[in-house]
Amino acid sequence: QAHLVESGGGLVQPGGSLRLSCASSTIMLRFYTITWYRQVPGKQRELVASITSDGATNTADSVKGRFTISRDNAKNMVYLQMNGLKAEDTAVYHCTADMNLLHYRGQGTQVTVSS
Numbered sequence: 001q002a003h004l005v006e007s008g009g010g011l012v013q014p015g016g017s018l019r020l021s022c023a024s025s026t027i028m029l030r031f032y033t034i035t036w037y038r039q040v041p042g043k044q045r046e047l048v049a050s051i052t053s054d055g056a057t058n059t060a061d062s063v064k065g066r067f068t069i070s071r072d073n074a075k076n077m078v079y080l081q082m083n084g085l086k087a088e089d090t091a092v093y094h095c096t097a098d099m100n101l102l103h104y105r106g107q108g109t110q111v112t113v114s115s
Contacts, residue, residue: 003024003026003097003106004022004024004095004096004097004104004106005022006020006021006023006093006094006107007020007109008020008021009110009111010110010112011112011113013085013114013115014086014087014113015084015085016085016113017081017082017084017085018082018085018111019079019080019081019082020036020109021077022036022077022079022080022097022106023077024076024097024104025076028076029073029076029077029078029097030053030073030076032053032097032098032099032104033050033051033052033053033097033098033099034050034051034071034078034095034096034097035047035049035050035095035096035098036048036049036050036078036080036093037093037095037096038089038091039091039094039108040092046060046062046091047060048060048063048067048080049063049067049068049069049080051069051070051071051078057069063089066082066084066085067081067082068080068081068083069081078095080093085111086113087113088113089111090111090113090114091110091111092109092110093109093110093111094106094107094109
């Protein structure tokens with residue numbers, strides 16, 4: 001059973017935008033710290049952005065000013081708005097949910113930035 005499902009990935013040209021969504025039909029995301037990661041084959045997973053249950057956010061320096069994480073508790077969704085996309089943003093993006101000892105991870109969504 002998939003507790004987290006990501007969507008919104010795809011192919012976009014450099015400078016374009018995408019909005020990724022992290023959703024769940026089984027857990028209330030508002031109680032969890034949600035983190036977006038990205039991974040390129042052969043490279044270490046990179047933390048992109050996170051948002052706590054209180055709404056505090058943290059964004060990696062590599063995407064600061066371009067990516068924004070937010071949550072819509074009414075829809076039980078967390079978003080990653082990605083603007084000014086660059087080729088080096090190409091990766092599989094996945095979200096995780098953490099609360100105390102509970103940890104969930106989605107399957108990921110591919111983002112490809114290419115002309």
